[in-house]
Amino acid sequence: MLIRGASFIVTGGGSGLGAAIVRALVEAGGRVTIADLNAEAGQEIAREFGSDACFVKADVTDGEEGAAVVAAAVEAFGSLRGLVNCAGVAPAEKVIGRDGPHRLESFARTVGINLIGTFNMIRLAAAAIQTTEPDAEGERGVIVNTASVAAFDMPAEVQAALGKSVPFPPRLGRPAEFAGLVRHIFENNMLNGEVIRLDGALRMGAR
Numbered sequence: 001m002l003i004r005g006a007s008f009i010v011t012g013g014g015s016g017l018g019a020a021i022v023r024a025l026v027e028a029g030g031r032v033t034i035a036d037l038n039a040e041a042g043q044e045i046a047r048e049f050g051s052d053a054c055f056v057k058a059d060v061t062d063g064e065e066g067a068a069v070v071a072a073a074v075e076a077f078g079s080l081r082g083l084v085n086c087a088g089v090a091p092a093e094k095v096i097g098r099d100g101p102h103r104l105e106s107f108a109r110t111v112g113i114n115l116i117g118t119f120n121m122i123r124l125a126a127a128a129i130q131t132t133e134p135d136a137e138g139e140r141g142v143i144v145n146t147a148s149v150a151a152f153d154m155p156a157e158v159q160a161a162l163g164k165s166v167p168f169p170p171r172l173g174r175p176a177e178f179a180g181l182v183r184h185i186f187e188n189n190m191l192n193g194e195v196i197r198l199d200g201a202l203r204m205g206a207r
């Protein structure tokens, strides 16, 4: 797909991986609607890109708020060709931790945002992408979802230890590296229906 001139939604675009993807897409000529719960962070990123980005405060787990994001993207930029799901949380809890069993509420919240929220945005964005004019190859749009091999809301020393355990390079990934991959996914039409690990060959051990 040609990113230049195309319209995208990035959930969680106010921070981290999402913000890096907003930057990469706008730099490639795309127009981006940022959806995030954190209005301050999302608006700040959108302001950086002037008329090429807009912000909608939304909880991805909410049907109506998700629909409002898609409607805003279509209204602002005429159509929708892509969705990148980056809104997510990662509570660093073990099934049995020092303080007892994993809290059920935090697990349910994580499933709500990372799984149901992702599906909510997929279904709503797909309905809009379906109505977008296909390009010369017949492509209407692309959806990219994000997952994690590990939680990252961890103390700094745990993150440092995790980084050192990556075979090569021995560090955690950088948002710009992830954004570069997402850009390539959009631009390479044969890359479809695939799960891609961007993890320096890290395989998590039992502990």
Ligand SMILES: NC(=O)c1ccc[n+]([C@@H]2O[C@H](COP(=O)([O-])OP(=O)(O)OC[C@H]3O[C@@H](n4cnc5c(N)ncnc54)[C@H](O)[C@@H]3O)[C@@H](O)[C@H]2O)c1
Binding pocket: 011, 012, 013, 014, 015, 016, 017, 018, 035, 036, 037, 038, 041, 058, 059, 060, 061, 086, 087, 088, 089, 090, 113, 114, 117, 146, 147, 148, 149, 150, 151, 152, 172, 173
């Ligand atoms: N950072 C990494 O290295 C890394 C690696 C692999 C996977 N991941 C996963 O990618 C996702 C994003 O990671 P990140 O590091 O960018 O996190 P982050 O905390 O920097 O950004 C997440 C954004 O999502 C938003 N958000 C949270 N809940 C929301 C909701 N219900 N509705 C709308 N927005 C919501 C937050 O406000 C925040 O701006 C997470 O699920 C994380 O587990 C991160």
